[in-house]
Amino acid sequence: MLSYEVVEHGKPLQAKLRETPVPQGTEVLVRITRSGVCHSDLHLQEGFFDLGGGRRANLSDRGIAPPFTVGHEPYGVVAALGPQARGVKVGDRRLVYPWIGCGKCAVCAAGDDHYCLSPRTIGVARPGAYATHVLVPDARYLVDADGIDESWAATLACSGLTAWSAIAKLPALAPRDWVAVLGCGGLGMAAIAMLRARGVSNVVACDVDEAKLARAREQGAAAVVDSRAPDALARLQAVAGNAVAGALDFVGMPATAQLGIGALAKGGHYVLCGLFGGEIALPLPPIAQRAIAVRGSYVGNLRELREVVELARSGRLAPSPVQLRPAAQVNECLDDLREGRVIGRLVLDFEHADPDRPG
Ligand SMILES: [Zn+2]
Ligand SMILES: [Zn+2]
Secondary structure, eight states: OEEEEBOSTTSOOEEEEOOOOOOOTTOEEEEEEEEEEOHHHHHHHHTEEEEETTEEEEGGGGTOOSSBOOOOOEEEEEEEEOTTOOSOOTTOEEEEOOOOOOSSSHHHHTTOGGGOSSOOOBTTTBOOSSBSEEEESOGGGEEOOTTSOHHHHHHIIIIIHHHHHHHTTSOOOOTTOEEEEEOOSHHHHHHHHHHHHTTOOOEEEEESOHHHHHHHHHHTOSEEEETTSTTHHHHHHHHTTTOEEEEEESSOSHHHHHHHHHHEEEEEEEEEOOOOOOOOOOOSHHHHHTTOEEEEOOSOOHHHHHHHHHHHHHTOSOOOOEEEEEGGGHHHHHHHHHTTOOSSEEEEEOTTSOTTSOO
16 A cells, blocks of 8 residues: 655655555455545644744643654545454445544443544555545444545545534524634535525625635625734624634634634633644633633544435535545645645645555
């Protein structure tokens, strides 16, 4: 099999030929056809998350050390089954839920694999989908997404799921309420489409890039705010008539957090998903006085992924913009993402990658 691996932090990925794994027990081997490129792959490549104030959370402290293969938006074809694998057959095309837990603890039993303290996440703790083949621990993590475009389907495993789960953490919305979407990359674009599919029309998109704001309007945002403007907060509140009930932050930098938290109406929720990094000072009394919620959201569970896929298959969800590129262009893709040059989501084509030839 062919995989593109982080061999040294901060350096380009390298093509490697590895022994194709043989599934054991309940394992399923998936021949990858599509693999989405996520912003968090950049952090895995670089080896740390920025905590602000010069502090870093290093992956090495979490036991993650090169060489490893990233990629947690896998879509492909079942290629082989372990002797105890049930529920799929060779040739089935499936989306892979990557946020897999230990499968044994109470958290996993409750269906919240993504909160498990002994994760087996594909593309983080286990070899990921920047590869022609991925080994999945159990067929229960395979989702039938037949009927929608495979490239778009792949992006649902992280980008789509993260947006969906963040929206689920918003308060109940009244007709006059607004939701601010901070950051109009792949996640923001997915969130706008999902809010519209759920009947929320008061969506205001915020970004620093005019092309992304224009695309957000096409995606269904009723208003846009250029967050570079010195009076961005006042503009956002004016657009929303001071009724920002929810702010979804898909960037996660000090400027977006300040904008999102600052814009909230009383009782509003700020939901942080983005991992750009940094820190902010948060005066405490206004959190109580304004009765706001400041909370995080990290990917989502298997049930939520099935919900997103069903919504997509129903035809009620506008597809997010997706660009398909040859797998061999993985490093160019990561560079484009790092430099903010991507509209929507990048997906790698592994269907046409030769598993026996590097490059
Ligand atoms: Zn991701
Ligand atoms: Zn667990």
